[in-house]
Amino acid sequence: MINIRLYVLQRATAMIMAPLVLAHLFIIFYAASRGLSAADILGRTRGSIGWGAFYALFVLAAAAHGSIGLRFIAAEWAGLRGRHLDVVMWSFGALLAMLGLRAVAAVVLP
Amino acid sequence: MTGTIEVWLWRGGKEGRYQVFSVPQRVNQTVLDVVTWVQRHADPTLSYRFACRVGMCGSCAMTVNGRPRWTCRTHTSKVIEDGKLRIGPLANLPVIKDLACDMRQFFEKWQAAKGVFSPSKTRADAIEKIEPASAPRVAADAAIECINCAVCFAACDTVRWNEEYLGPAALNRVWTLVNDVKDAANRERLAAVAANGGCTACHSHQSCQEHCPNKLNPTASIAGLKRRTMQAYLKGEL
Amino acid sequence: MTMHATTHRRNALWIAAMAHRLSGLALACFLPLHFLVLGLAIDGEARLEGFLKWTANPAVKLAETGLVFLLAIHMLGGLRLLVIENLPWRPVQKELATAALVAAGLAAVAFLACAV
Secondary structure (H helix, E strand, O other): OOOHHHHHHHHHHHHHHHHHHHHHHHHHHHHHHHOOOHHHHHHHHOOOHHHHHHHHHHHHHHHHHHHHHHHHHHHHOOOOOHHHHHHHHHHHHHHHHHHHHHHHHHHHOO | OOOEEEEEEEEEOOOEEEEEEEEEOOOOOEHHHHHHHHHHHHOOOOOOOOOOOOOOOOOOEEEEOOEEEEHHHOEHHHHOEOOEEEEEOOOOOOEEEOOEEOOHHHHHHHHHOOOOOOEOOOOOOOOOOOOOOOHHHHHHHHHOOOOOOOHHHHHOHHHHHOOOOOOHHHHHHHHHHHOOOOEOOHHHHHHHHHOOOOHHHOOOOOHHHHHOOOOOOHHHHHHHHHHHHHHHHHOOOO | OOOOOOOOOOOHHHHHHHHHHHHHHHHHHHHHHHHHHHHHHHHOHHHHHHHHHHOOOHHHHHHHHHHHHHHHHHHHHHHHHHHHHHOOOOOOHHHHHHHHHHHHHHHHHHHHHHHO
16 A cells, blocks of 8 residues: 555655754744734745745645655545545645645745 | 452454453463363363463463463463453454464465565585674574564554555564575565555554564564665665 | 454554654645635735734634644654664664653744744
8 A cells, every 4th residue: 555665755755844844833933923914924935936945845745745644544544445545645645736836826926 | 369350251253242250360370371261160162272381382362451462471460450351362363263363364464575584595505604793683683583473463553454564573574584694585575565565554653562572673673674675666676 | 343452551652653643634634724824825915914813813823832733743753753764773762752742742832932
């Protein structure tokens, strides 16, 4: 149900995301403690290639990582097998990637 | 020692019920002693398995108050709860009758994992020199004392949730063979454990290590296999 | 039936693995919603600002604290796996798992303190 290829991808995206998560936690704390408004946040992110790249990478890694993780749960706890697992994994991955990249575009595009 | 133990024993196959017996408690009594007492003095139709009764064959493994253990090495005084003992066959394997489970699936997975030594030389060749302190031999020795009792298999939730999963014992044995410099079949072996149900299915719950009566650590062995299969995959060998 | 199964006395590392899985599941459910909210910015900052005002509600702050906790737990649980799978075996794992849980809790409390 999971083979070495998916395993390697999941571990790799996990390692990529570890520093991204830490940075994201700092950002959350910073924004919350300063009580930043939408205007403050968007003022920082709009037109920024740096923020765009950071969060685009985060979104794609999370989409891959989360969909592989869900595949395990679907197999072990919902009893799905074979093609059904592929469908669950790919559709969730696509959902996260699309919604995520749309969100990145929403806050980064001028 | 006086007093009795209220012993609940599983009777039947997949369907059945727990039957209660009142068994005299003795000093230094083991759970196997209790089961044997029931079969000899209360109900001769009770089916159970044992052999050496001294903790070296692994045949007497059963579920005792929710935990898989060797019954010959479990003192009743250590496991009785409220004067009760609940004994059933090992989990995650089909039940034949009462306390005896069908071990075939356990061994079939062992074979599927290619947990079998494959010679690389003949008797005409020189004997392979194995350095006891070499890293592969140390790794193999740490995992080699498995007696196939299936306690780890019964304790593992991933075995329960994923019928393809080869299980901690089979993978532990594969790790010892992967580290055996005399062996010739590592390519097939790594392919077998890199597939669905192989080492990547393990989530490191570590129930296997927690329950192994020989204090083995299949989680560590499986982690080693994960590294080896990952390296083989990245090198294009799989 | 699973009456024969090990049903109790789960060890700390099993709990760590379960926390990792359940927090991942919760985050997977949360993420699409998070992305949808951020997508509100497409319509201009007013809609996003309206949403941010709503999050000043204490119940929402509590939920956000929970999310920080889940993220921290999930990452630390994942680090546990990366350590087991790639570094030499450490016998002190149960203590590390407990320490990780405490660290995640502290992170969540710190967030609550910052945000309120």
